[in-house]
Amino acid sequence: MNVFKGSLLAVGALALSAGAVCAQTTVKWLHLEVNPAQIKIWEEVAREFEAKHPGTKVQMQFLENESYKAKLPTLLQSGDRPHIIYSWAGGVLKAQIDAGVLEDITAQTKDIAPTISAGALAAFTQGGKVYGLPFAQSQVGFLYNKALMAKANVDGDKIKTWDDLLAAVKALKAAGVTPLTVGGADKWPLHFYWTHLAVRVGGKAAFEAALRGENGGFESETFQRSGELMKQLVDLQPFQNGFLGFKNPQSTGYFGDGKAAMSLVISTVYHQQKALAADKVGIADDKIGWFNFPTIPGGKGEPTDTLGGINGWLVTKGAPKEAVEFVKYFVSKDVQMRLAGANFLIPVVKGADAAVSNPFMRNIAQNLARSNYHQNFYDQMLGPSVGRVVNDASAELAGGSMTPRQVAKAVQDAWKQGN
Amino acid sequence: MAAGSGQHPAAIPFPSMLANAYRSAAANGRLAAIVLFLPPALLLFTLFVVMPVAEAGWYGVYNWNGFGKPTNWVGLDNYRFVFETRAFGIALRNNVLIIVVSLTIQLPLALSLAILLAEKFRGAVALRMLFFLPYVLAEVATGLIFSFVYDGDYGLVAAIWRFFGAEPPYLLASTQTSMLAILIVVVWKYFGFHMMLFIAALQGQDKNLVEAARIDGASRWQSLRHVTIPLLYPTIRLSVFFAVVGSLQLFDLVMPLTRGGPADSSQTLVSFLYSHGVMRMRIGYGSAIGVILFAICVTFAATYKRWFMRDD
Structure with a gap:
């Protein structure tokens, strides 16, 4: 009796588990998105994909930005790694490719590759092999609060040169308004200043020369001058009180609460400031403005050159082929147009930017389309170690504990040390 | 801190000391207890203390980003x-x-x-x-x-x-x-x-x-x-x-x-x-x-x- 019962159970269990194996492939998708409105659309995309591919389940996993960066190497080498991960391309991606933890998806994505902006796709290609697909681009620039700017009679749209910016900061301070907010504890928001200045001062040529180690590498004239210009700003004490203790989400919320006039941010902060404001409303669309990073007189960079991110999805080694299919679906023109239409991102699929309806996001899309030199974030581009030194040094420059010369030297030393 | 138990073996040669210890332990009936209780602790200690320490010592002489195996030997750099x-x-x-x-x-x-x-x-x-x-x-x-x-x-x-x-x-x-x-x-x-x-x-x-x-x-x-x-x-x-x-x-x-x-x-x-x-x-x-x-x-x-x- 007992034996019979037991074997019946075993057969039942076997049948169940076998059924589960045939029916279910789970695609584990790790993302860093914090905006609930955007996540909602992503979830819809996942459910649609499941409907089109019976037996596939897309499981969304979330990690906070900084935790993700810390956990990544361990995560990627664990047996339970996610199949699809977030990436900023650059040096970190290169390390992952070299370590062989990513899947080469060239063959599977051949059909979709021509539809994607060549520059964005190139960021995820190494040695002719594609390791991921880009899904969004972003631009770094100044977000400003029109009401606060008006208090000091400053017109954000008229800020074109670095001196204009310095003058605006002075005027805002005189009017009792905090000119700039920044998440100094996270350091990378401060590296935007130093690196975007370098983009303006030296242009593409200077960055590439530095990578080759010419003219003293990152200690060259360009980068020292960038530091000096940044110091001009820092000396005006333009940031909110205690800015070195602010984490980036805090600073974004600070801007959303209408406590500072400007912030040098990634264009997506336009959305995040709403979600992170105390009232969850933030600065309304008619009260928010954007101007591109000011130009430097005599700078070798073009005014249209941009600094920003290229974001994509990578497929990890050993992931089921459905994972690639899902990423392809995510960057299909249809989905890209939907996300662009909801104004959450600047799409990378050709023609999808036509769907961007919001004037703010349209402007960013146009800026990126006009840009001949889109510099990826230094802290991603130069790899995790040198990138962090750039962040540290920028924060120290902002805090007054390093001189422009020391900053340039610290970055160059790290670059030479090379790990 | 497990390090430095502070016990000082006297000047007895090691093998005979071991033999002595064995004899006295067996005599006291402690041998069984040692055989029974020591291995789990020793195993855990080795696995979670000794091995990581040794590994850190090994990684420390490589320029390594955590992916794959360390190969780039840099000495004491x-x-x-x-x-x-x-x-x-x-x-x-x-x-x-x-x-x-x-x-x-x-x-x-x-x-x-x-x-x-x-x-x-x-x-x-x-x-x-x-x-x-x-x-x-x-x-x-x-x-x-x-x-x-x-x-x-x-x-x-x-x-x-x-x-x-x-x-x-x-x-x-x-x-x-x-x-x-x-x-x-x-x-x-x-x-x-x-x-x-x-x-x-x-x-x-x-x-x-x-x-x-x-x-x-x-x-x-x-x-x-x-x-x-x-x-x-x-x-x-x-x-x-x-x-x-x-x-x-x-x-x-x-x-x-x-x-x-x-x-x-x-x-x-x-x-x-x-x-x-x-x-x-x-x-x-x-x-x-x-x-x-x-x-x-x-x-x-x-x-x-x-x-x-x-x-x-």
Whole structure:
């Protein structure tokens, strides 16, 4: 009796588990998105994909930005790694490719590759092999609060040169308004200043020369001058009180609460400031403005050159082929147009930017389309170690504990040390 | 600390010593116990202590980002880089600072509170609980709570400053005050633990000794100074030991408060290891820091046990 019962159970269990194996492939998708409105659309995309591919389940996993960066190497080498991960391309991606933890998806994505902006796709290609697909681009620039700017009679749209910016900061301070907010504890928001200045001062040529180690590498004239210009700003004490203790989400919320006039941010902060404001409303669309990073007189960079991110999805080694299919679906023109239409991102699929309806996001899309030199974030581009030194040094420059010369030297030393 | 058991084998040659040990152990019937109880502990200790230490030593001589196998041998370069990093010096200084504050502020505070609260009076137990509570709180939670307390815009500190009409400071955002802010939290959090150690020791003391001293005409202070406290020496030595080891391990309070910043001003050795090793994917470099930290810990534990805790 007992034996019979037991074997019946075993057969039942076997049948169940076998059924589960045939029916279910789970695609584990790790993302860093914090905006609930955007996540909602992503979830819809996942459910649609499941409907089109019976037996596939897309499981969304979330990690906070900084935790993700810390956990990544361990995560990627664990047996339970996610199949699809977030990436900023650059040096970190290169390390992952070299370590062989990513899947080469060239063959599977051949059909979709021509539809994607060549520059964005190139960021995820190494040695002719594609390791991921880009899904969004972003631009770094100044977000400003029109009401606060008006208090000091400053017109954000008229800020074109670095001196204009310095003058605006002075005027805002005189009017009792905090000119700039920044998440100094996270350091990378401060590296935007130093690196975007370098983009303006030296242009593409200077960055590439530095990578080759010419003219003293990152200690060259360009980068020292960038530091000096940044110091001009820092000396005006333009940031909110205690800015070195602010984490980036805090600073974004600070801007959303209408406590500072400007912030040098990634264009997506336009959305995040709403979600992170105390009232969850933030600065309304008619009260928010954007101007591109000011130009430097005599700078070798073009005014249209941009600094920003290229974001994509990578497929990890050993992931089921459905994972690639899902990423392809995510960057299909249809989905890209939907996300662009909801104004959450600047799409990378050709023609999808036509769907961007919001004037703010349209402007960013146009800026990126006009840009001949889109510099990826230094802290991603130069790899995790040198990138962090750039962040540290920028924060120290902002805090007054390093001189422009020391900053340039610290970055160059790290670059030479090379790990 | 498992290191440095402090036992000194006499000048007996090793094999015969082993044979002796075997004979006496077998004779006592302890052999079975050893065979039964030693392997699990030994296995776990090897797996989670010896192996990681050995691995860190191995990684420490490679330039390695944590992916795949380390192949790029760099000798002692990582160690040189560690000693050349300014943050390492700051972290070391901060660790020493934590130890100094533990010994000069926390320990006397804990000891005096313990002497007061070891007496039996109404509310003594409630007060003990109250002072012990911070220790029960998780480190990360404590860090988050204090990051709100210290907040220059909304925090308690800001409110107090404003009450006196002063511009509130941003304690965590300045290189001058970040470490001070952390030290305050450390003392607040751990004095209760040391107090409890002392209370337990005080309650275990033979009351007759103090009574005898009082009968002999010693004042309250004299009996405290010459009887109670000397009897507490073993516990004080233990408390110092915990304070030093705790300082060397301090990490989870620092991260939510300052992440070691601004400008590395509040790094401890462990947070330095994390932010300069792990976060930068410089596992070789991080391992070198780990090995240095390990060397410091072992040296301290061994010397302290040999010099100060020999009789305990």
